[in-house]
Amino acid sequence: MNNNKLTERQAISIMAMFTLGTGMITGGAIPAAENAWLAMLIAILVSFPIQMMYARMLSNYPGKNILQITDITFGKFISKIFSIIFLWNGIYLSALLIRIFDQFMSVVGLNATPQIIIITVIIIIAMQMLKSGIKVFGKWSELFLYILFFYFIFIPLTLIPLLNIDNIVPIMYDGIEPVYKGVLYAIAFPLTQNFIFLLYFNNFKEKKSYYKVFAIGPAFGAFLLFIVVIFTILVIGKNNYVESVFPPYLPIRRISIGRFFQRIEMILLLEYIYVAFVKVVASLFSALISFQHLFNLKNYKTFVIPITLLVGVLSYLTDSDYLDYHYITSEVYLPYAIVVNILVPFIIFIAEEIKLKRDSKKKI
Amino acid sequence: MLLSMLLLYLLMGSVELYFLYRKQGKSKDVKIYLSIFSLVIILYLLGMFEIIDRNFASIIKIW
Numbered sequence: 001m002n003n004n005k006l007t008e009r010q011a012i013s014i015m016a017m018f019t020l021g022t023g024m025i026t027g028g029a030i031p032a033a034e035n036a037w038l039a040m041l042i043a044i045l046v047s048f049p050i051q052m053m054y055a056r057m058l059s060n061y062p063g064k065n066i067l068q069i070t071d072i073t074f075g076k077f078i079s080k081i082f083s084i085i086f087l088w089n090g091i092y093l094s095a096l097l098i099r100i101f102d103q104f105m106s107v108v109g110l111n112a113t114p115q116i117i118i119i120t121v122i123i124i125i126a127m128q129m130l131k132s133g134i135k136v137f138g139k140w141s142e143l144f145l146y147i148l149f150f151y152f153i154f155i156p157l158t159l160i161p162l163l164n165i166d167n168i169v170p171i172m173y174d175g176i177e178p179v180y181k182g183v184l185y186a187i188a189f190p191l192t193q194n195f196i197f198l199l200y201f202n203n204f205k206e207k208k209s210y211y212k213v214f215a216i217g218p219a220f221g222a223f224l225l226f227i228v229v230i231f232t233i234l235v236i237g238k239n240n241y242v243e244s245v246f247p248p249y250l251p252i253r254r255i256s257i258g259r260f261f262q263r264i265e266m267i268l269l270l271e272y273i274y275v276a277f278v279k280v281v282a283s284l285f286s287a288l289i290s291f292q293h294l295f296n297l298k299n300y301k302t303f304v305i306p307i308t309l310l311v312g313v314l315s316y317l318t319d320s321d322y323l324d325y326h327y328i329t330s331e332v333y334l335p336y337a338i339v340v341n342i343l344v345p346f347i348i349f350i351a352e353e354i355k356l357k358r359d360s361k362k363k364i
Numbered sequence: 365m366l367l368s369m370l371l372l373y374l375l376m377g378s379v380e381l382y383f384l385y386r387k388q389g390k391s392k393d394v395k396i397y398l399s400i401f402s403l404v405i406i407l408y409l410l411g412m413f414e415i416i417d418r419n420f421a422s423i424i425k426i427w
Contacts, residue, residue, distance in 0.1 A: 096421060114365045120372065295396055302393055305380050306400040309373055313407045320418040328421045336424045 005203045010138030011213040012220065013145040014282060015194055015201075019221025020148075020228075021279035022100045023190050025272055027232060027247040028225045031330065032182020034168050034238040037230040039182030044222045046183060047191040048215070050342060054198055055214035057349050059207040060356060066198035066348065067293040073351045082348070083294040086199060089340050090287025091311055093193065094280055096325075096333075098122055098315035101276045103322050104246055108269060116316055122280065123312040129281045130288065130304045134200055137281060144274045151271040152224060156231055158255045163234040188337035189329065190225075190279075194218055195341050196286035245322065284308060366412045373408060377401040 006014075029039035061069050067086065070079040102118045110118060129137055172179060194217070204210055228248050233241050235251040244250055249265070249272075256262040288307055292300040319325045381401060385394050410416045 092424070099421070116366055116369045120369055295392075297393065297396075302384065303397065303400070305376055306397055306404060309377060309404045310400060310407070312373075313404055313411065314420050317407065317411050317416070317418045317420040319421050324419070325421055328424075332422070332424055 006134060006138040006201065008204065008209050008212055010135075010142050011197075011201055011204075011209075012217045013141040014138055014278065015197060015213060015217025016221035016224065017141050017145060017148070017275050017278040018194055018197075018282045019190050019218045020224050020275050021190055021221075022097055022276050023225045024228055024248055024275050025100060025104050025246050026329075027241060027244075028190075028222075028229045029182035029186040030242060030247075031185050032178045033174075033242050034233055035172055035179045036182055036233060036241065037168065037226060038171065039179050040186055040222060040226040040229055042179070043183045043186035043191055044219055044226070047187050047218065047222075050187075050192055051194075051214040051218055052211065053349050054195055054345065055210040057345065057352060058198060058202055059210040060352055062204070062207060062210075063202060065200060065202040065289065066345070067290065068202075069352060070348055073348065073355045080294060082344070083290050085340065085344060086196075087287055087290035087294060090196065090283050090285075090290055091307075091314065093196070093283040094287060094311045095315040095318055096329075097276065097280045097283060098311065099318040099325065101273075101280060102315070103325075104249075104272065104276070107246060108249060109266065119312050119315055122277070123308045125277070126281050126284055127304055127308045130284055130308065131301055133301075134285060137285070141278055144278070148224075148271055148275065151268060152227060155252060155255075155268070156227065158257060159231055159235055159251055162251065162254055163231075164237070165234070167234050167237045168230070184334060184338075185330070186222075188334050188341065191218060191222060192337065192341035193283075195345050196283055198345065199286045199289045245326075284311065287311070370405075370408055370412065373404065377404065 027036070029036040029043065032039035057066065057069065058064075061072070064072075067079060067083055070082045074082070098119055101122055102115055105118050106113065106115065129140070194214075197214075201210070201213060204213070232248045232251055235254065236244070236247060240250060241247045252265045252268050255264060284307070288300040288303060291297070291303060291307060297303070319328070378401075381394070381397055384397060388394055407416075411418065
């Protein structure tokens with residue numbers, strides 16, 4: 001059995017949950033404040049050509065991942081440099097995500113639990129998933145996406161009495177600039193982070209599957225994130241949305257049906273944990289596959305434990321104060337993400353297209 | 365607590381490394397494994413004794 005083969009539906013599930021990911025915890029397009037919902041919609045449209053670029057890169061060489069493609073287009077040496085960039089990005093992103101996950105668990109429930117314990121539990125579960133392989137990860141994500149639908153049916157319905165339309169009008173009162181910043185933020189975090197799937201979404205039978213997966217997956221995940229964002233703003237308002245550490249968690253704390261059905265956030269918290277876990281595991285997979293390519297290894301599974309432990313330690317060392325982290329994501333991560341998530345794949349894409357054209361001319 | 369987790373990390377890594385060594389001898393995989401695992405333990409110790417600051421997220425400021 002090929003352990004790396006995913007069906008289209010599994011790939012779409014992983015990608016949708018990845019896009020929703022930690023955005024479900026931290027909120028999306030935050031700089032746009034009350035217009036974050038609008039920024040999310042614009043970001044989905046703007047990022048669509050980028051997703052199609054990712055799909056074309058893989059469909060040009062079916063069965064090969066991005067690093068194998070760079071071997072062909074740039075040669076072995078430059079390909080190793082790309083491996084280092086992707087390995088770094090996988091490790092850095094995983095460490096950041098585990099830190100968000102850990103902080104979220106500390107704030108909402110496990111206030112007295114040391115940070116290192118939460119991190120260790122997360123990485124041990126992630127190790128099990130990584131050792132099981134991409135196929136199991138795909139099946140798991142598909143199952144939990146169905147469970148996630150419960151959240152997206154139940155939460156909006158129960159929040160209807162709390163909605164206040166005044167929280168989102170007037171639209172663009174502060175001009176276009178906050179919306180523009182929000183769009184950029186949403187593109188960087190999370191809409192183009194899914195370039196990591198170029199490393200292991202390479203085993204589809206048909207070329208059109210790549211386009212389908214990269215078109216539907218992120219758009220569906222971002223649409224779910226849009227629902228989270230708009231309902232959060234409608235309930236808690238602009239100021240709380242911008243200033244809170246985990247804004248989407250605030251509305252679900254207010255859910256109360258007929259006085260007897262309340263304080264259900266602990267059950268709904270599970271949904272947040274599943275989604276964030278998918279994102280952590282997906283980025284760890286990208287780190288491992290880059291590592292395998294960098295050292296010409298037969299199998300990445302041997303290195304699951306050391307790489308995951310490394311990510312765990314780095315996530316502990318990420319920051320001592322979560323407020324620092326907020327500054328990093330909003331000010332420093334944005335240009336970094338644009339370069340690593342868009343510019344680097346774009347360079348590879350251009351080189352690949354030139355190589356393909358030259359090869360087709362030679363054949364003629 | 366940090367010490368307990370250090371012991372857990374040591375246990376997890378060294379047990380797998382031992383089995384890998386028994387299976388493959390001094391192979392490339394074992395050497396790479398040992399290097400990364402040593403890096404993990406060194407970083408952990410540096411963090412535990414607060415020799416390095418906990419600001420890994422800021423590393424991309426170099427950018």
